[in-house]
Amino acid sequence: MRAxxxxxxxxGTKIADLFALVDFEALAINTSKSDLEYLKHIPEERRILVGESLTGxxxxxxxxxxxREAIKRDLPLVMKKISSMVGYSDVDIFFLTFxxxxxxxxxxAPVLAEALKEEYPDSLVVAIGALPLKEEGIRPTINAAITIDKLSKVVDSIIAIDNNKLKESAxxxxxxxxxxxxxxxxxxxxLLALIDVPGEQTLDASDLKFVLNAFGSFATVGYAKAEANKVKNLSRLILKSFENEGLYLEANIESALYGLVAIHGPPELLKAKDIFEALEYLTRKIKGKQIFRGFYPDPREKEIEVVTLLSGIYESKSIEDIVVTAKKYAHAFMKAKEEAETKKKELLTGLPDFDDIYPGEVDERLG
Ligand SMILES: Nc1nc2c(ncn2[C@@H]2O[C@H](COP(=O)(O)OP(=O)(O)OP(=O)(O)O)[C@@H](O)[C@H]2O)c(=O)[nH]1
Ligand SMILES: [Mg+2]
Structure with missing residues (x-):
């Protein structure tokens, strides 16, 4: 599995920088020179400043x-850098963070997603984007809604993280x-660490790609972890990863098409009965009825970790709030602009030109 x-x-570059810290191949693209300099783990030759002629x-x-224009101008440079990173082995998934x-x-991001899809048709392109806080106001909300629309037509899945859901905790x-x-x-x-690990009942790259290949709909990654000796009921821990506090997106998980569940922990605690109980419940719950699963018994492990991925989601309150608010703001703005233009026209039409009021002044002076 190569990501x-x-x-x-x-x-996006701050998130990519953290991926680099845990040994992922990562590239940083920005229009701000100082923000690129601030990164710690992505090597300098993998930081690209775009649109300098436009933004300084x-x-x-x-x-x-x-x-958009900044990336477009320097797209050949960006794609050349990506091609040199990709080399001769395939990339399963490009993750775009922003x-x-x-x-x-x-x-x-939409410009880059389109270019990647064209250049690497066999790879998935998955967006991982942070949704703005409600307090940030109009512009970020409109930017988010329009970008969601654009990406949904290009990428395979959009993993949206709702900043509002995490703000409460800090x-x-x-x-x-x-x-x-x-x-x-x-x-x-x-999640990626558990893909292509040899063993029985494990997940491979094609499972993950199957789940994320979901026509640009939304996906969310859930998580639950507990000390093994404290877990009385594994089935409940699995379900917890799907619950609201487990997922950083307010979404109706019943609208999901696919699910993927990976469970890692000490072998004696990964009891088949509990696991199947939870998976059966989830299979019934989600619309698409397809759950992929991987079990990773690990005798050295003292904790049980559950990572879940749901995709094909089309009902999400986090997203709906943004789109509805953006439409309201955008329509109100366009209406106000139209009214201002009409008013300006109404107010100013009918005025004469200077020559109508001061006829012949110039001619008189020139004699
Ligand atoms: N989760 C998360 N969200 C962030 C972070 N920094 C900014 N945001 C959110 O991302 C949006 C701003 O995006 P930035 O990445 O700062 O903007 P940019 O893409 O660099 O674009 P410009 O600064 O306008 O050139 C806001 O809605 C913030 O809420 C971060 O480190 N983590
Ligand atoms: Mg910036």
């Missing part, structure tokens, strides 16, 4: 039109972001 992580914009290396200030609410990530926003970023990386990395 390549491409971070776009500040949020200073970011695009939450304007996705500029973000924040939905800014300019560089929101404007750039004291200040930069700490909250850090925590969210760690959480994202921990979950995806735990």
């Amino acid at each position: 390549l992580i491409i971070g776009v914009g500040q949020c 290396g200073k970011g695009v200030n939450a304007n996705p039109v500029l973000g 924040g939905f609410g800014g300019g560089t990530g929101a404007g750039g 004291e200040d926003i930069s700490k909250a972001y850090e925590k969210i970023n760690y959480t994202i990386v921990e979950r995806i990395a735990s």
Whole structure:
């Protein structure tokens, strides 16, 4: 299983940098020079400043039109770098990480996704994006909604992380972001670490690709972990990973098409009866009725870890809130703009030109 992580914009490159810390191949793309310099784990030759002629290396200030243009201008450079990283072996999944609410990530990710799909038709392209906080206001909400629409037509799945769901748990926003970023990386990395591990009842790259190949719908990664000797009921722990606090997206899991559950822990505790009970319940619950599973008994392990992936989701309150609010704002804005234009026209039409009021002045002076 080979995954390549491409971070776009500040949020995206920070997340990609954490993936690099845990040994993933990662690339950072940004319009801000100083944000790229701030990264710690992605080597310098894998950091690309785009759109410098357009922005002077200073970011695009939450304007996705500029973000899109910046990536477009330097797309050949970006694709050449990606090709040199890919080399001669296939990439199973390109993960694009970014924040939905800014300019560089929101404007750039769809452009890059399209180019990757064209260049690497056998690889999946999966978006991992952070949804803006409600308090951030109009612009990030509109950026997010439009980017969701664009990506849904290009990528295979969108793993959306709702920043609002994690904010509650931290004291200040930069700490909250850090925590969210760690959480994202921990979950995806735990999941990927369990793919292609030899053994019985394990998951391979084709299972993961099957689950994520879901026509640009939403996916979410759940997680639950507990000390093995405290787990009385494994079935309940598995279900907990699917519950609201396990998933960082408010979503109706019943609308999911596919699920994937990976369980890792001491062999004596991975009891078939409990596991099947939970999986049967989930199979009944989700619409698509397809659950892939992997069991990873590990005698050295003292904890039980459950990672779950649900895909093909089309009912999500987190997403609906953003799209509905964006439409409301956008329509109100366009209406106000139209009214302002009409009013301006109404107010100013009928005025004469200077010559109507001061006829012949110039001619008189020139004699
Ligand atoms: N989870 C998470 N979200 C973040 C982080 N930083 C910013 N965000 C969110 O991402 C959006 C802003 O995106 P940025 O990545 O800062 O913007 P950008 O893509 O660099 O674009 P510009 O700064 O406009 O050039 C906001 O909606 C923030 O809530 C982060 O480290 N983690
Ligand atoms: Mg930025």
